[in-house]
Amino acid sequence: MLSDDLYRYLVDGQAILRGISPYAMAPEAADFLPPDMANLPELVNHSHLITLYPPAAQIVFAAGATMGILIDPLIGMKLVLCIMDICTCMMMITLVRSLDIPACRVILYAWNPLPVMEIAGSGHIDGAAVFFFTAALMLTSRAKTGIFTGVFMALAILTKWIPLMILPAWLLLVPNKKRATALASALLTSGILTALFWPELTNGIATLGQYLRHWEFSGFVFRSLRQLSGSGIIARSIVAALFTGIVGVLFIRHVFFHTSRKNIFAYLAVVSTAFPMLSPTVYPWYALYPAACLSFVQTPAVLILSWSVLLSYRILMVRHTTGLWIEDDLTPLLIIAAPAAAIAIQGIVARFSMRQ
Incomplete structure (x- = not known):
């Protein structure tokens, strides 16, 4: 594994399996683990911090832990x-077919x-x-009511906070007659899941606050702004x-011009790509969200980002050879420069084609 999040x-x-809230204590204080997992806290990164993963993620973790009882815990x-x-x-x-896009385009994600x-x-x-x-997006057009698309959208956000960025696009995709029900x-789904873990969930929110204020990794735009301003707070x-401006401007544009589903x-895709390119923390798995858009959006930049972001694993090679966690300035630049160059080249080609 290239990460210890697991x-x-x-x-x-x-x-969860032992009826204990994961938000009640940090992994280093976990005294409920079975003997064969007693060393798990030592393997957890920042084991002194209580988990920040939202409630729906905890349900998935419980399912994985249950599967791990039957087989190996990690494999489960x-x-x-x-x-x-x-x-x-x-x-x-199913989703690409509803957009009259060849189903073979799914290979761009499945084989990525x-x-x-x-x-x-x-x-x-x-x-x-x-x-x-993906389930929420698919159900915006296929379901008779907005109930299930709303449930799955809530599950997405409460699995990882990142899908909050696609909430405006999801709202545009939900038909007007279903929108109130979907919301x-x-x-309701969010309220139920939150209530299941309340009030200990506030500890996880506190950890999330620390992450938002202090974490950074391979974010070229953020690093550049921090160096120019001399302040991490200003850069963030x-x-x-x-x-927020990108999300808002595009949302308003689509609201006023009533664009097609394909344009939405x-x-x-633009929003999910902008997130890792602007985020202070650019872990490779953050690019899974734009990669999921490859099936229905024809843009080389997203595909290239899904490759270039893997350059951030260079730091693991340095750590393996030196034992030190040392970031460099070139790698974040290359991660963002590759898709940015693709966008520029695509724009130049498109403009040249229009002149012909």
């Missing part, structure tokens, strides 16, 4: 996520090395989030404002 998932899942968790990812690919086929590495290899919970939001079911505020999916 060990925290196992601790959280074991807590990965198997649950792999099954969800296979279902994601099947739903993508990124989901294979990050879901099957490292077992990241983002695979479950992609599953839930109501999303809010600027990238947050830029991202393009909006979804």
